[in-house]
Amino acid sequence: MSDLERRYLRLVKLFYPDGYRNERGTEIVDTYLALATPDRRWPSPADVVDLAGGGLRQRLRPVGATGIRSGARLAGTLALSTTTALAGSGAVLETNPATTPWFGFAQQGPLFSLGVGLWAAWLLAAVVHVVAPGRWTRLAIGSALVLTVAVIPLAAVTGLFRPPVFVLLPQACLGLVALGVPSRPALWLRLPPLAGAAAAASVSAAVLYGGGNEFPGYYGWPAGQVLPGAGVTLLLVTLLIAVGLALRDDFRGAWALLLLLGPIGMLTLRPLAAEIAVGLYGGGPNPTWTTLAAAALVVAVAAFILVALALAARHRFAFTRAAVERCAECGSPTGGDANR
Amino acid sequence: MREPTFMILTALAGEPLHGYGLITEVARLSDGRVSLRPGTLYGALDRLVDAGLVAVEREEVVDGRLRRYYRLAEGGADLLAAETERMRRNVAAATARLKTRTHRGAPRLSGGTA
Structure with a gap:
């Protein structure tokens, strides 16, 4: 051999x-x-x-989850739009004159924070998705994803500032789902990530440059309001799409929702960690690694249980169709139920 | 029906093929546009077999290695014929429209108002 x-x-x-x-x-x-x-x-x-x-598809087959592919494309678009919106907001935050002294800009020059490069990588993915969707977009998302994880050791080595873990972890989880973006989307489906980034950057700039916030770092309103707010928005948008599609007997939205549950939960990491900290040691100004890890574990387990329950319910009660009625390639039912 | 599935059924319409033969035949038929990888191919074949569109023809042992040949089942031939007919009608409709457009858009060399 x-x-x-x-x-x-x-x-x-x-x-x-x-x-x-x-x-x-x-x-x-x-x-x-x-x-x-x-x-x-x-x-x-x-x-x-x-x-x-191939292995993943074989593992999903017994639970009847092969139709997840069409949901993954929808979830990919929604996840990419969220990551780029957060990147737009993060880029404005890091380059804001009121914020830069806090990141050490005055001491270290233009490379004051690894966050600038990180958010630029995600914004680049939004641009690539418009001009070269498919393989190049996935490459751009993959690169941004690697960078999102790599900034933690890079910051430790260089001593430069980086966005906190409760920002990086949901970004990485959303980025993983974003890899499912469709290869050949229509033009209007290529625009949401870039439009989301531009809108988020504009709103962030209006808030930050408008003054009135004494401490606009990641640990201020982004942690308590923006990230959980993005999670709730993503949840509501996905739910609306899922219901709208379900009315047409198309269950892509339900699959997308299942795929996005974990990343949506991760967007609430900071407040959840704060609650755990209160329970463990009375709370503190910022979450520790232990409380963040505990919060991430809670979110991951909860998302896993919800997905497992949904798959079990689907497997048991519904969508048991004769094999011949299913799409030969993706396993989803054909005819009027092509996207189940 | 997506293009890889269409090409797999088309490749098997000629003769029974094993995995490697199918990959090379699909690449040849599509002028290299559709490039299947084994992980994707066998996943698709499983679903096609489950759906009754493709069947296992025979198994051979060549140089100590198992070769499984697949053939187009009756249901697969019917589906391929229906899909081909649908595509043929689409092509005919598009061709007719394009011809009309060409005639309408062609510059008039004579017969205009003075």
Whole structure:
């Protein structure tokens, strides 16, 4: 057995469920080997993504969640619009003259905070989505996502300011969902992320430059009002879309809502952590790593339970259709129910 | 029906194929536009088999490796025919409209008012 075959088998073992792996694992690997050039030693990143996607689809199949793909596209657009809106707001916050001294601008020059680069990366994703949707957009989102996670160690190494974890974590969760953006959307569907960023930046600039706020850092109104407010807005918009689509017998919105539950919960991380801190040690000015981790765990577990309950309910009570009625490719019912 | 599914059914309409053969045939038929990867292909094949559109024809062992051949089932042939007819009508409608547009937009060389 070659090293390449061993590596493909390892990936299949990692991503696919046991039963399917036993039945199909070698067939998949053999096909990869037949397609590989003689000098190939490692699976390509695209192969890893393909196997991860294939494995995920096989894991979702038994619970009847294969129609999740169409919901993921809708959720991707909504998530990307939210991330870019938050980026627009964050960029204004970090470049505001009233805020920059707090970030250390006077001492460290233009590179006063890693947040500037981070928000620029997300804003770039909004622009790329308009001019080159699909592969390039996903690349831009992926890069921004990596940067969102990387700013934590980067800040530790460089000593520069970075946005707090309760800002970065929901951004990363939304960014993951945003990777599901459709590859070839209509022009009007490409605009919301850029429009959201412009609107959020305008509103933030009006508030910040209008004065009246003595401490416009991340720990002020962004933590208590803006992030949870964005979560509630996203929840309401998704619910409205879900209800509107459901009236037309289209259940994409329900799938999108399930996918967005976790990221929406993460947007309330700061107030939730504050509540946990009050319960644990009487509270404090800012949440600690422990309370933030506990809050994130609560949100993740709650979202997981809600999604599991929804899938179980769907599996048990509804949408049990004959296989022939289902779309051959995505598994969703065909005819009038194409997006269930 | 999405393009990859259409191309898989079209490829199998010719003869039964195994996974690698299907990938290369789909790439050839689509002039390289549709490039399937094994993870995606076998997921699609599973759903097509579940839907009764494709069936496993036979299994062979070549050089100690299992090869599973897939064929177009009766339901798959019917669906492919219906989809092809739908596309043919769309193409005919679009072609007719484009022809009308060309005639209307063509510059008139004679017969205008003096």
